[in-house]
Amino acid sequence: MANNPWQRRIARADELAARYATAAELLRLYAAIARFQADFYHELATQPQKLAPNSNPFATPLGREVASAFRRFLPVVEQHAPAKLREAARALAARDDDSHLQLLSAFWQANETLASETDAFFVRAYLQPYVAALRERANLRYSGPTAFVCPFCQRKPGLGVLRPLGEGSQRSLICSFCLAEWEFRRILCPACGEEDPAKLAVYTAEELRHVRVEACDSCKCYIKTVDLTKSGLGEPVVDEIASVALDLWAQTQGYSKLQVNLLRL
Ligand SMILES: [Zn+2]
Ligand SMILES: [Zn+2]
Structure with missing residues (x-):
């Protein structure tokens, strides 16, 4: 357990939430998200057929099977987030599966600025275990010139x-x-x-x-x-x-x- 980075982050968030009152609410929300991420990551690691093909995964649209757990993620935010995000989670939950897939794909194909800030929050948090699993499988060892964006996914x-x-x-x-x-x-x-x-x-x-x-x-x-x-x-x-x-x-x-x-x- 201790070697799993998701579990380490959850434990650290619980520890710091107890110590720093000013950030406690944020850290509890983070811990709830990270618990979902840990489960989703585990699911992906044990069902590698859900991962995109090896060559340039960002050129491939996201599959439905990747989007299917989004419906399980929204209630996590709804339960732990402040009022505005809670409302946003409810509004997203009311949208259909096609619209979820569209939203996730827009972010995935690096149209990050197309989605609203709030949508970007949901999508980034949800897809993080998926993109991390792809990166680990790619086993990237970067040794090129100084990179100002991520050598794997090109984000900041x-x-x-x-x-x-x-x-x-x-x-x-x-x-x-x-x-x-x-x-x-x-x-x-x-x-x-x-x-x-x-x-x-x-x-x-x-x-x-x-x-x-x-x-x-x-x-x-x-x-x-x-x-x-x-x-x-x-x-x-x-x-x-x-x-x-x-x-x-x-x-x-x-x-x-x-x-x-x-x-x-
Ligand atoms: Zn500067
Ligand atoms: Zn990256």
């Missing part, structure tokens, strides 16, 4: 992570959709490519000191990075959500987030 990174390496640390980025992780230079803005250290600022707060805002004064974008050299117990995706106070702060400073996280923050 959602967060950064610093992992211990020798005496120091190595930075990598984590995909906002398929959760791929790829190496990325420490002093380089993942939004615009700025390399001047004087324009790249790092901020931390008292609470959750191992999470930092990495902001760029050239493009006014920021991304949050979870420093695992300071907290080996962190689960990057979850700790990124828990540090919502840093997002609010960064936004008051005039920075915009490169890519909203799973919970649209």
Whole structure:
């Protein structure tokens, strides 16, 4: 169990929800979503015929069998989300299967901006285990030039992570959709490519000191990075959500987030 990343994220979300009142509601919603994701992932792993063909899965429309669990996902959000999302979940549940498949396919074929923000939230969270399973099967080992978008699914990174390496640390980025992780230079803005250290600022707060805002004064974008050299117990995706106070702060400073996280923050 402990080696399954979905289970680790659920456990971490439960733990941080108990510790940080400010993010507790968000983390409980995340944990509920992650429980669904863990089950869906397991289902896909044990029925590989549900996965798309090997070559370029993003060029292939989504099959009905991939969309079929969407109806099971909507009540999860309805039970745990704040009022607005709850209503959206109910409205989506009232739509027919064809319209669900259309919505999922539009996101899948990278028309992310076509769907409304709220629709994108449902679709990203639902398809995440599916795209992660495809990525794992592809066994991607990326070693090309510095990638500003995910080498597997071409989405923007959602967060950064610093992992211990020798005496120091190595930075990598984590995909906002398929959760791929790829190496990325420490002093380089993942939004615009700025390399001047004087324009790249790092901020931390008292609470959750191992999470930092990495902001760029050239493009006014920021991304949050979870420093695992300071907290080996962190689960990057979850700790990124828990540090919502840093997002609010960064936004008051005039920075915009490169890519909203799973919970649209
Ligand atoms: Zn990806
Ligand atoms: Zn920049």
